[in-house]
Amino acid sequence: MNYREYIKEGRERLYKAGQGEQAAQLLMVELCRHKGINLYLDMEEPIDEEIRVDYLEAIHEMEKGKPLSYVLGYESFYGYDFMVNEDVLIPRPETEELVGLVLSLYDEHFSDRDHVDVFDVATGSGAIGITLNLEERKMDVIASDISAKAIDVAYQNNEKLGGHVQFIVGDMLEPFIDRDLHCDICVCNPPYIPSDEQMEHSVVDYEPHVALFGGEDGLKFYRELFEKADQVLRPQSFLAFEIGYDQREALSALAKSYFPDAKIQVHKDMSGKDRMLTIERGF
Numbered sequence: 001m002n003y004r005e006y007i008k009e010g011r012e013r014l015y016k017a018g019q020g021e022q023a024a025q026l027l028m029v030e031l032c033r034h035k036g037i038n039l040y041l042d043m044e045e046p047i048d049e050e051i052r053v054d055y056l057e058a059i060h061e062m063e064k065g066k067p068l069s070y071v072l073g074y075e076s077f078y079g080y081d082f083m084v085n086e087d088v089l090i091p092r093p094e095t096e097e098l099v100g101l102v103l104s105l106y107d108e109h110f111s112d113r114d115h116v117d118v119f120d121v122a123t124g125s126g127a128i129g130i131t132l133n134l135e136e137r138k139m140d141v142i143a144s145d146i147s148a149k150a151i152d153v154a155y156q157n158n159e160k161l162g163g164h165v166q167f168i169v170g171d172m173l174e175p176f177i178d179r180d181l182h183c184d185i186c187v188c189n190p191p192y193i194p195s196d197e198q199m200e201h202s203v204v205d206y207e208p209h210v211a212l213f214g215g216e217d218g219l220k221f222y223r224e225l226f227e228k229a230d231q232v233l234r235p236q237s238f239l240a241f242e243i244g245y246d247q248r249e250a251l252s253a254l255a256k257s258y259f260p261d262a263k264i265q266v267h268k269d270m271s272g273k274d275r276m277l278t279i280e281r282g283f
Contacts, residue, residue, distance in 0.1 A: 001046070001047060002043065002044050002045055002046055002047060003028060003032075003039060003042060003043050003044075003045065003047050004043045004044060006028065006047055006052065006055060006056075007024055007025050007028050009059075010024030010025075010027065010028070010055065010059045011024040011025070013059055013063055014059065014062060014063065017062075017063040017064075017065075019062055019063065019065065023062060023068045024059065024062075026068060027055060027058055027059070027062070027068060027071070027072070028051075028055060030072055031051045031054055031055055031058075032051065035048065035050070035051060037051075058071045058072075067090060069084050069090040070084060070085060070086060070090070073085065075090050075091050075125075077091040077095070077096060077127045077131065078096050078099055078127075078131045078135070080130075080131060080134065080161055082125050082126070082127050082130075082157050082161075083125070083153060083156055083157050083160065084125050084153070085153060087147060087149040087150050087152075087153055088124040088125040088147075088150045088153050088154075089124050089125070091124075091125060091127040093270075094242065094269045094270075094275050095127065095128065095189055095242055097269050097270065097275065097276065098128065098187070098189065098240060098241075098242050098275075098276050099128055099131050099132060099135070101240060101267060101276055101278065102128075102132060102185065102187050102240050103132070103135060103136060105185075105238055105240065105278065105280070106136060106139070106185065109236070109238065109280075109283055110138075110184060110185075113138065113184075114138065115138045115139070115140050116138060116139055116140065116184040116185060117140050117142070117181075117182065117183040117184050117185070117234075118132060118133075118139045118140065118141045118142070118183060118184070118185045118186075118187065119141075119142055119143075119144070119173075119176055119181075119183040119185070119186045119187070119232065120132070120141055120142070120143040120144070120165075120187055120188070121143075121144055121172055121173065121186060121187070121188040121190070121225065122144070122145055122146070122172065122188055122189060122190050122191070122221070123143035123144060123145045123150070123151070123154050123167070124145060124150050124153075124154065124189075125150070125153050125154055125157060126143055126153070126154030126155075126157045126158055126163075126165065126167075127157075128143075128187055128189060129141040129142075129143035129154075129163075129165050129187075130143075130154070130157055130158050130161055130163040130165050132187070133163045133164055133165050134161060134162070134163055137164075139185070140164075141163075141164075141165045141166070142165070142166045142167075142168065142176070142181065142183075143165050143166070143167050143168075144167070144168050144169070144170050144172075144175050144176065145167075145169065145170075146169070146170065146171045146172075147169075148169050151167050151168075151169050154167055155167055172190075172221060172224050172225055172228070173224075173225060173228045173229070173231070173232055174228075176232045177228060177231050177232060181232065182232055182233070182234055183232055183233065183234065183237065184234055184236070184237050184238075185237065185238060185239075185240070186225075186229065186232065186233065186237070186238075186239045186240075187239070187240045187241070188221075188225060188239070188240075188241050188242075189241070189242040190221035190222060190225070190241065190242075191218075191220075191221055193218055193244065217250070218244055218247065219247070219250060219251065219254065222241065222251060222254060222255075223254065225239075226254065226255065226258040226259070227258065229258070229259075233281065235281070235282045236281065236282040236283055237281050237282065238278060238279060238280040238281065238283075239278065239279040240276065240277070240278045240279075241276065241277045241278075242275060242276060243266070243274065243275060243276065243277050245273040245274050245275060246274075247274070248266045248274040251266070251277055252264060252266060252277070255277065255279055259279050259281060261281075262279045262280055262281045263278075263279070263280040263281075263283070264277070264278070264279050264280075265277070265278050265280075
């Protein structure tokens with residue numbers, strides 16, 4: 001059998017299992033890419049035996065609902081391949097937009113500085129903090145997470161990608177406060193899904209709940225961070241967050257109550273949904 005026939009088989013199996021059938025082709029593309037095979041030129045060629053075995057094993061896992069990124073062991077983010085496993089969330093495209101927004105605000109406020117101190121809170125795989133450091137070497141990034149297992153994944157990604165990020169284990173801002181550390185930029189993609197919200201099985205059955213759910217209304221971790229932000233932020237600084245698409249009003253009001261003199265903005269993602277919140281102080 002050739003590559004095309006195996007892709008067809010994979011699509012059919014995933015369809016019958018109620019999973020996204022397009023993932024079968026994406027899987028084959030990735031397996032071929034890592035062996036230097038141009039799938040679209042070799043589609044009618046007999047399949048490589050190693051790829052065949054890996055492909056069928058992966059399809060079996062995906063039939064049970066396992067996300068493609070966990071099957072492959074990595075996810076592409078901002079042009080970099082980040083190792084992922086079930087100890088960390090899979091980085092999403094909307095989070096790439098948060099990175100782009102932070103880089104834009106950095107250019108606006110700090111481009112003339114020799115360096116800026118950045119805290120990446122609840123870092124997970126390290127995708128945000130490592131990418132910021134790789135894209136702008138003047139950013140000295142310290143990343144934290146409550147999960148030691150997540151920090152281990154982030155550390156490995158930092159080593160593999162050539163980043164210079166420091167990592168500490170701790171809950172939200174506590175490890176920075178405990179060490180009397182201060183920053184110019186604080187970025188965070190916190191758990192923001194309400195605890196009773198129904199989600200796809202491929203998410204809730206595999207991705208870490210500690211990185212998904214943000215209390216009854218989804219705002220628990222924003223409140224905690226806003227309450228303690230003054231202990232780590234310098235007078236001229238900004239915060240940037242990913243938010244739920246329906247949290248604009250609640251989070252804007254909450255931010256205003258903690259930062260009455262700051263410039264508070266909600267930004268839309270590429271699909272037109274409210275997705276990012278920024279708080280600019282002292283500029």
